Amino acid sequence: MEKDYWEHFYHQADIGIRGISPNREDAFAQAALALIAVITPPEMVKPLLEVDIHCQEEDDDYLFYAWINAIIYEIATRKMLFTRFRVQISPAGELTARAWGEPIDPSRHQPTVEVKGATFTCLKVEQDPTGLWSAQCVVDV
Amino acid sequence: MDIRQLTRVHEWKWIIPATGKMKVPAVFYANQALLEDMDQKVYEQIVNVTTLPGIVEAAFAMPDAHWGYGFPIGGVAAFDPEQGGVISAGGVGFDIACGVRTLLTGLTAQDINPLQERVADSLFRDIPAGLGSTGDIRLSSAEMDAMLAGGARWAVQQGYGEKEDLEHLEEKGCMAGARPDLVSAQAKKRQRDEMGTLGSGNHYLEVQQVADIYDPEVARVFQIQKGDILVSLHCGSRGLGHQIGSEYLKKMAQTASGYGIDLPDRELACSPIKSPLGQEYLGVMRAAINCAMANRQIITHLTRQTLGRLFPGIKLSLLYDVAHNTCKEEEHIIRGKPKNLFVHRKGATRAFGPGHPSLPPAFQQVGQPVIIGGTMGTSSYILVGTQENMELSLGSACHGAGRSMSRKQASRQWRGVDIIQSLREKGIIVRSVSKKGVAEEAPDAYKDVNQVVDAAEQAHLVRRVLRMKPLVCIKG
Numbered sequence: 001m002e003k004d005y006w007e008h009f010y011h012q013a014d015i016g017i018r019g020i021s022p023n024r025e026d027a028f029a030q031a032a033l034a035l036i037a038v039i040t041p042p043e044m045v046k047p048l049l050e051v052d053i054h055c056q057e058e059d060d061d062y063l064f065y066a067w068i069n070a071i072i073y074e075i076a077t078r079k080m081l082f083t084r085f086r087v088q089i090s091p092a093g094e095l096t097a098r099a100w101g102e103p104i105d106p107s108r109h110q111p112t113v114e115v116k117g118a119t120f121t122c123l124k125v126e127q128d129p130t131g132l133w134s135a136q137c138v139v140d141v
Numbered sequence: 142m143d144i145r146q147l148t149r150v151h152e153w154k155w156i157i158p159a160t161g162k163m164k165v166p167a168v169f170y171a172n173q174a175l176l177e178d179m180d181q182k183v184y185e186q187i188v189n190v191t192t193l194p195g196i197v198e199a200a201f202a203m204p205d206a207h208w209g210y211g212f213p214i215g216g217v218a219a220f221d222p223e224q225g226g227v228i229s230a231g232g233v234g235f236d237i238a239c240g241v242r243t244l245l246t247g248l249t250a251q252d253i254n255p256l257q258e259r260v261a262d263s264l265f266r267d268i269p270a271g272l273g274s275t276g277d278i279r280l281s282s283a284e285m286d287a288m289l290a291g292g293a294r295w296a297v298q299q300g301y302g303e304k305e306d307l308e309h310l311e312e313k314g315c316m317a318g319a320r321p322d323l324v325s326a327q328a329k330k331r332q333r334d335e336m337g338t339l340g341s342g343n344h345y346l347e348v349q350q351v352a353d354i355y356d357p358e359v360a361r362v363f364q365i366q367k368g369d370i371l372v373s374l375h376c377g378s379r380g381l382g383h384q385i386g387s388e389y390l391k392k393m394a395q396t397a398s399g400y401g402i403d404l405p406d407r408e409l410a411c412s413p414i415k416s417p418l419g420q421e422y423l424g425v426m427r428a429a430i431n432c433a434m435a436n437r438q439i440i441t442h443l444t445r446q447t448l449g450r451l452f453p454g455i456k457l458s459l460l461y462d463v464a465h466n467t468c469k470e471e472e473h474i475i476r477g478k479p480k481n482l483f484v485h486r487k488g489a490t491r492a493f494g495p496g497h498p499s500l501p502p503a504f505q506q507v508g509q510p511v512i513i514g515g516t517m518g519t520s521s522y523i524l525v526g527t528q529e530n531m532e533l534s535l536g537s538a539c540h541g542a543g544r545s546m547s548r549k550q551a552s553r554q555w556r557g558v559d560i561i562q563s564l565r566e567k568g569i570i571v572r573s574v575s576k577k578g579v580a581e582e583a584p585d586a587y588k589d590v591n592q593v594v595d596a597a598e599q600a601h602l603v604r605r606v607l608r609m610k611p612l613v614c615i616k617g
Contacts, residue, residue, distance in 0.1 A: 014548070073327060076331045106271060110575045111574065112577040117390075120210070123407070138210075140235045
């Protein structure tokens, strides 16, 4: 199995997103791909434009919540989808990221649904005993 | 859900008695079959709600209750500000004041049938729907604030609708106490080009035919006959409401302990109603309620324009507009005494009985129209509130069918193109930007709306007035 990956998990009305990686930053980046995959397959999106994203929280869970909501905000206000994310997190909890994507093309992307926001449901950022990080929450659609 | 944990009062009412940290009991209005189909999370969530400060009487779960965020969807709870009661951003939800309104068209199936495809195409072209869609309206900063303060009243003043519409809206189309000045720049930016847009997911605009009348007298008051064509639309406060929900969920979760509130679930993030943050949230949530009412008003205007081109001389009048995700200040009689309460309805609708002062004169004798949205392949209902329900669940009812299957399961099980074809064979034309979106909203991914409505009626929350079947469905 790849070391970096994303997956969706069960919620009755909405959908859970999860990113997995040996490091926290890439777990956040993978979870961002899981978010995009709720809307359209990330591989359908071309990396034509760059967008910088910043957020800050001391607590990892709240930082992840802020990160997912920051991407949702960029999708909503720029009318863009993304296909790649690079994330850096400072010890003070300052997240600096770059996202690559393109404007939404409804006929090509066939966006399944609009994501309204990250939620606290199943919100968790943790490292397992093998050192693998996971970052997850349910998103409201 | 394991119903052995519940005490049966009668076939349609079950309770969880208050024990441990529960301040009040939890009450379910549903029969055994619906309860057994509910996720166990509904039990946990409704119990958690009963532990919040200042809760009055009980936490109520409607027949369509399902796993939500903090509150179950289909959850109702009222809080007394004089008893340390709270207001909860989680209890209101992300899509603030998401709701349904129904329009009378004066058309019959004979008028629509020959033009059904054109009606579908025209509405799909004219009503922006789906992720990334934008409306034609761009609001300046001052206009945005005026919209957030004025709601549907603002929209009518701008020419989107008629004055008579306002009589048939909750709060007469304008929620008092809104604080546009406290709404964040981010929330306003998200709404900048989303006025008059439908959104996606379970939002829709449907052309429907009245298939059955159960209560001819009330139907007459609602000015509806069997065979009439109605238009119903379901959407909310769009990006502005979503942003406010996200912002205040975090603020309230991070400050709850400072108010001495021990949250059983972070998603129940709340603040005392009388606290500065509680008052701030009330102001911005009310602005979002106005945004939702203005949005539905603009879509009403677009629908009138579209159908007016296809059916010259048509007049679409508004039956009623109900909101699902709100916290509203209401007076209720609790143990014989009037109390001013803050009633949270999360995925639940008001269902006020006859004589309630907030109802328009036309409905004073019969009660409030309660609009229940089904799925794109099943029935929707118009019900009417009962006097009895003012005590049963603080004048509340279910809001729709409620999901029974996750989106992922649904998209694995069905293909959008097959659903569209199968519905076409049943005489229902679906238009959507996303085939996968249609699969996720498959009719069979929802509970049987007939059972849900039956339960609400058997529990005396509402009475059935009529059933509509869909002819055209526009999805985001």
